[in-house]
Amino acid sequence: MEKFPTDETVWHGFVNWEKYPDRKEEAEKVLKQHTFTPIPEFQLIPLPSTNPILLGHRWKEYHLALGPNLNKIHEESWKIFKEEKRENMLVVLDFPMNCEPKRSDLLKSHITPNDIHFVRNHGGVPTVSDVNKYSIAIGGLVKNPGELLFNDLKDPAKFEQVEMTITLQCSGTRRIEQINLYPGEGDAHIHFIRPWAEGAISTARYKGVQVKDVIAYFGGVLPEGLHIEAIGADTYFKKNKVFNYTVSVPYRKAKYDEALLAYEMNGEPLPKIHGGPLRLVVPGVIGARSTKWVTNINILPEPSMGPVQRQEYLYYTQQVGKHNATFARGFSIQDMPVSSAILTPGDKEAIVHDGFIHCEGWAYSGGGSWVERVEISIDGGFIWNEVPEENLSPKHYYAMRLWKMDVPVPVEGWIELVVRCWDSHINTQPTYVRTAWNWTLHVTSSAHRVPVYSINRSIPATAQRLKLLEEHGEPIVPITHPVEFAVEGEDEYLDAMRLKGSREPVE
């Protein structure tokens, strides 16, 4: 028998830590004997603008330390990633897997194909060896706790099978904007360098069973039952302690059909990397609550004490930080706020246009609110252009909308494109990053700003300059490249200057 046993007849790569506290104690002893690669500090040095594949040294080392049943899971997880995801995915961290779709891929359809849906895993990918033996345990404050076979869950005679269109969003989305302003908590941010920024959001159509129906099958919730805890088969590490990934959401979510045990994603069996065969999918809230590889559903009187629930994904005020932060001072991030992003044009692009710049992106609001309106400003947020309704993808209660617009840009030079969204509650985004800055760098909900360089061909002087550049075989872009020839003759210069008159006063 292995030191940390797994039941390979049902699962591969799943050590049940939560059921066996002695294993947790033993693992802590083992981990304490090791020295691991330290956490990199990126926040006070310039961030890379390219997309390096960050290596998940520490988490590999943690798993290696725990011996034979977990020490290959990083290789196995990488293999699954290669099988299930498109080759052009932007890999932000190789282990645990963090990757986002290319912006142009994300914009192609309002339902994101499975192979480009962003991934934010917190550990390795455990897999079910025998689906016929796979069951989940329903416990805590339910009338008749028990086990439910996966095959029974999928039986339409036992449970109503429902489909829902759901956007999942990582609360790290657009974190780069907060990092660029002020440094914050360093531990997690290394997963979210520039290319992660606007791509940690995707939409899929999930098929599954409402949690409330499963709970009803086990006799219903007891009166004190107010939270749904979900435990996953993946191993999570925190300060030399080990856990199975564990989080919770209020039971009210289930009551209002906002907690699904999903086994299909866009008409296919749930991919392994996304939690297959079974994932709790909670629409409207931070993606981290949608536990993958579900092993347990427990009904609790209070939120889960799992470290991810209690110590991660917290929202503080601007005045809370390293000097005074405690877990209790923040509140747990659940329903996601109204937000949006410009995916094209890109940051600091120089754009030659005829008075309109084509923009595309997404807009989203969590908690059952939907996107009512998207607006683009070219003047930093003073005047706003409304994206026409016909340029927005369909409305859903729980999904983002893609938008596009040819934005009127009569001016030239550096401008700042800004997008904001209004949701069905008439809530909108803060105008500036500082307005909603958070020490943990989670939830960047301010209006997204993209500086671009506007070159407006509909202005005669500019058209003339572009023609001149073309005649000399010199492109306008990159604008940082100096012009290699004289753009005006000496006579031309003197005529123009004399017309303007002397710069100094005459008397």
Add this chain to the structure above:
Amino acid sequence: MEKFPTDETVWHGFVNWEKYPDRKEEAEKVLKQHTFTPIPEFQLIPLPSTNPILLGHRWKEYHLALGPNLNKIHEESWKIFKEEKRENMLVVLDFPMNCEPKRSDLLKSHITPNDIHFVRNHGGVPTVSDVNKYSIAIGGLVKNPGELLFNDLKDPAKFEQVEMTITLQCSGTRRIEQINLYPGEGDAHIHFIRPWAEGAISTARYKGVQVKDVIAYFGGVLPEGLHIEAIGADTYFKKNKVFNYTVSVPYRKAKYDEALLAYEMNGEPLPKIHGGPLRLVVPGVIGARSTKWVTNINILPEPSMGPVQRQEYLYYTQQVGKHNATFARGFSIQDMPVSSAILTPGDKEAIVHDGFIHCEGWAYSGGGSWVERVEISIDGGFIWNEVPEENLSPKHYYAMRLWKMDVPVPVEGWIELVVRCWDSHINTQPTYVRTAWNWTLHVTSSAHRVPVYSINRSIPATAQRLKLLEEHGEPIVPITHPVEFAVEGEDEYLDAMRLKGSREPVE
């Protein structure tokens, strides 16, 4: 028989216009023969800072024109107001009744007593003559349309009786801030002069029956039924046409227990002025959807075409106005956004303090979101002080929270107190009024700003000055009153100036 008949054995002051289209036609003819007092224009002239009782000339004249069954309703409504509301209510318009509580009254308890709950009526107050004969009609897309006696609705054997704590908010709340910035649509704003500003919000505990239960009693909703229309007995006027007050909310609200037919308010029978004996109360949305004096509930495939639903309470972008506004360009205001207000100190108060200014107010978010956090800034919204949790009144899904805080104010002179609220979706308020300006002047959701003059006694020089003023028997407030004596002697002045050195450079 009267020209516009009422069934006085059941109702007084209720002409059923919606059931009899010929009456509507006849009334339009009658109204067209009259000339009515024109709509006052206040927006480009200074607004009164006092609290005049505006006279509802036009609406009285409309009712007078319609003859004997409605021409006393303004007097009768005023009598009901006198009976049911506290004497110190700030009356903004006498007819239709618009009044708000005194700020200090509103702050006294997080459940607002009935006699100070704000009132925003859209017509006169009709009354039920015989409650045993009073019934409501359930129609439209329900399986078995029919009538429901009020006494049956209140029968616990027929319907589950529920209680809910609910804040109602008028979307005109704090409108004054938008008016002060730019003029907007004039028709409605006369109801909302300065004192209305922060008081059009109140909380009560309602008892009643869920609309979904009533609909189930009539066989349930048909698949195409997506909206709940409610018709009230009051008469509403729009461009020489008459209507019974009619609005709608999505049926989804009823499904999620967010539509109540209420007959009790804070343990008492629903006051007449608040819609007694029966009001539709829809928590989380604009108060205007909570139809008073209910006569009909209809299930519709689309929102109500009633003028209040279709033409009023719309939310536009900042670039929509008189030059381009159409009803279809706005969206209907339903769920209310996150908002807050400072009720004390008052606008431009001069405050002598010892380093802390005591502030109190309310914070609210609609649509089932609750207030998570309240913050006060003294620097225009750059640094924020969190109101401690223990200084917030209890949390409810559908109610505002009162807050109070001794805000640290180390500085002196004019400062601007700013409040903002964060709700359970991590949505917060726009920092500036312009950020959320709307042509109809509805929904002022930006951070509320109150300029006050800070006089900080904990600063020695200020303490000394206050002592000097006291010795001379001159108060510090009003600060606009010039000091009548010399605050420094000539020698004192010269010593201080010579210490500073010459203002001009020496060479």
